[in-house]
Amino acid sequence: MYWMRLPLFALLLLLPVLLAGCRRSLTYEKTVTVDAGDAYHAQTIDPLAREQQVTVTITSATAPVSVYLVLEKDREAAQDSLRLEKAPSNVLAKQEKVQEATLEATVPAHSSYTVLLVPVAHKTAQVALKITGR
Numbered sequence: 055m056y057w058m059r060l061p062l063f064a065l066l067l068l069l070p071v072l073l074a075g076c077r078r079s080l081t082y083e084k085t086v087t088v089d090a091g092d093a094y095h096a097q098t099i100d101p102l103a104r105e106q107q108v109t110v111t112i113t114s115a116t117a118p119v120s121v122y123l124v125l126e127k128d129r130e131a132a133q134d135s136l137r138l139e140k141a142p143s144n145v146l147a148k149q150e151k152v153q154e155a156t157l158e159a160t161v162p163a164h165s166s167y168t169v170l171l172v173p174v175a176h177k178t179a180q181v182a183l184k185i186t187g188r
Contacts, residue, residue, distance in 0.1 A: 121150075
C-alpha cells in the first residue's frame with residue numbers, strides 16, 4: 055500500500071520545481087533618474103525559458119529621452135555607441151527624443167535584454183519605466 059503512494063508523493067514534491075520555470079508573464083515597473091551628465095541609464099531583464107513579446111512603456115514628465123531595446127549580447131556595442139553620442143545599431147526597437155513612448159519587440163528564448171535610456175539635450179529626466187512580457 056505504501057508503494058502506491060510514493061509516485062503521488064514524488065509528484066507533489068516536484069510540482070513546484072516544474073512550475074517555477076513556467077513563468078508566463080513579466081511585469082516590471084520602476085521610476086528612474088536619467089542624469090544629464092550620464093551617457094545612458096541601463097535596465098537589464100533576465101532571460102525566460104521561452105520566446106516572449108516584450109512591451110516597454112516610458113513616460114518622462116521632466117525632459118525628453120531616447121529609449122533603445124537591445125539584446126544583452128548587443129548591449130556593450132550599444133553602450134559604446136552611446137558614449138560616442140551615436141545611435142546604436144542592432145536594436146530590437148527604439149524611439150528617440152520623446153517624453154512618452156511604447157516599444158514592442160520579440161525577444162528570443164533564453165535571451166536577456168536591456169532597456170537603455172538616454173538623456174536628450176543634456177537634461178536630467180525622471181522616467182517611469184514599465185516592461186511587460188507575454
